[in-house]
Amino acid sequence: MTDSAEGIVLASADKRDVTVALTRAVRPFGDEVIDVGVTARGPDLLATVWVRTLDGDGLPHFLEDLTRDFRGWAGVRHWRSFEGSLAVRAEHAGRRIRLQVELTATDADGAWRVTVPLEVEPGEGLAALARGVAALLW
Numbered sequence: 539m540t541d542s543a544e545g546i547v548l549a550s551a552d553k554r555d556v557t558v559a560l561t562r563a564v565r566p567f568g569d570e571v572i573d574v575g576v577t578a579r580g581p582d583l584l585a586t587v588w589v590r591t592l593d594g595d596g597l598p599h600f601l602e603d604l605t606r607d608f609r610g611w612a613g614v615r616h617w618r619s620f621e622g623s624l625a626v627r628a629e630h631a632g633r634r635i636r637l638q639v640e641l642t643a644t645d646a647d648g649a650w651r652v653t654v655p656l657e658v659e660p661g662e663g664l665a666a667l668a669r670g671v672a673a674l675l676w
Contacts, residue, residue: 545575546670550656551634551663556580558639558654563675572675576624578641578654585652587643589624594675597626601668604628604635608660635660 545561561575570593577586591597600617610630618625627638637656643649658664 546667546674548656548658548667551659552657553580556654556656558656560671560674574675576639576641578639578652580654583652583654585641585650587623587641589619590621591619591675594671595619598668598672598675600626600628601664601671605665605668608635608664630660631657633660634658635664 545559547557547559550556557579559575559577559579561577563572563574565571566573572591572594574589574591575586576589577584595617597617597619600615604615607630610632613629615628616625617628623642625640625642627640629636634657637658638653639656640651640653642651658667
């Protein structure tokens with residue numbers, strides 16, 4: 539994961555050319571509503587969606603819970619933004635955590651959905667992601 543003034547970029551541990559970037563969050567109404575741009579990139583892929591959340595919709599807590607359970611868990615864990623434009627599935631796979639990041643939107647061309655597979659290292663790699671997302675959204 540890389541962190542900058544513009545936001546954070548998460549690259550897959552197994553495919554460095556596959557990334558998901560979250561841009562600096564904005565509060566358009568000065569209240570708990572937070573908008574954040576999310577861009578998925580990969581070979582032959584570029585998809586961007588604006589995600590509206592209420593104080594992050596618990597994404598930082600979801601990632602913190604994954605970090606806390608870095609030694610493993612059974613099954614798949616899910617998180618979804620309240621408007622459904624961003625969803626994350628997490629599965630512990632031994633020495634890696636497999637994330638499926640799904641972007642969904644409706645635009646002039648109709649509805650579309652993109653799912654990006656990412657692998658992250660449990661432990662410090664995941665903890666850095668959780669801290670970065672918390673800093674971005676709070």
